[in-house]
Amino acid sequence: MHKVDVAVGTDLFEENEKIARANADRFERAGVTSIDLMGAIGSGKTLLIEKIADRLLGTQRVGVIVGDVTGDSDYRRIREHHVPVVNINTGKECHLDAHLIEHALDDLDLDSLDVLFVENIGNLVCPADFMLGCDRRGVVISVTEGDDMVKKHPLIFQTADFIVVNKIDLAEHMGVDVDSIIADIEEIAPKKYFLTDARHDEGVDELVQWLLQKNE
């Protein structure tokens, strides 16, 4: 990560955009709705994908690409839900990029899928800059991270299409004011948001319904 080994003048972002557009074309040709799910470590991205996959079972063919610095614990969790999963270990990279997705797609049969979730590396900074070519991007935050996440990391929320505020059952215990998070979303990055407690299945149906609606 951060180690530089490219010709002077090469723009990493430009290169990434080019591959992202190619990924987007592949998704479109296969008729797959692809969703890049970003969010900090521990915000609950994996559990959310598990809950969504369970709900879509039987009506939509779901696939998942899981990004993690190391290990395959999330991959193994999602595999339990009987959906095709590809694990990407970035080694030391702090975000997924379009090129990593391009390679992961070689291990997935896109034509046999309707919806593809990409779980990005847990990090509210770096993934913001690297489009993957997905149809939409969501950010998951947990109330346990405090109530100033949107203020502190405006960019990732601004580049997203939807926001999930998760673990709302813990807000009171944490002394976190969900209303102030919502106020920040409306001021800094106004867009569709969902309040969820994925562990207790709160708010997940609304999110799924919205994702499917956009999928039609």
Added chain:
Amino acid sequence: MHKVDVAVGTDLFEENEKIARANADRFERAGVTSIDLMGAIGSGKTLLIEKIADRLLGTQRVGVIVGDVTGDSDYRRIREHHVPVVNINTGKECHLDAHLIEHALDDLDLDSLDVLFVENIGNLVCPADFMLGCDRRGVVISVTEGDDMVKKHPLIFQTADFIVVNKIDLAEHMGVDVDSIIADIEEIAPKKYFLTDARHDEGVDELVQWLLQKNE
């Protein structure tokens, strides 16, 4: 961030190491114990520094450098504790580096300090690679992030000198097994660790005592 604009062959890490050594020299000359506090977003780094600063008030002269992508909310929180604080906004960078610290030190009178805390950017990936020149590095994790943080991000724990497992009051409610976190620490990155609930002042005294001990 990640945008490349350097001569071919320049090694960012080597350059960083050089400046880190210069920072370390400045700390040593001024007799300041410096602590780089890393950890994910929302793990409780700021509150921990606030609690420690309060405890050291009157016996040790504390200064703080606060790193954040944007905004000054942490800076303002710490300033309330009547200690000198410098705010670093990295813009889009996902970690502090030695050069940013070098600049921040120009705004601090090191000779009037005994202990300097550096609050790194909330991120369990990138800061691991960038030494700042501090005497020691700690990682703060919160049980609300789940129990697999150490497994998923071994490097940052391995490069640290101590680990703080925070928000332990929430472990039961979250269904997180603190013992399994400890087992991971002992297996993957065996070193001094502290169990804290900074909000309710649990475990903070032990951490302060240890930091002071090492300071003697």
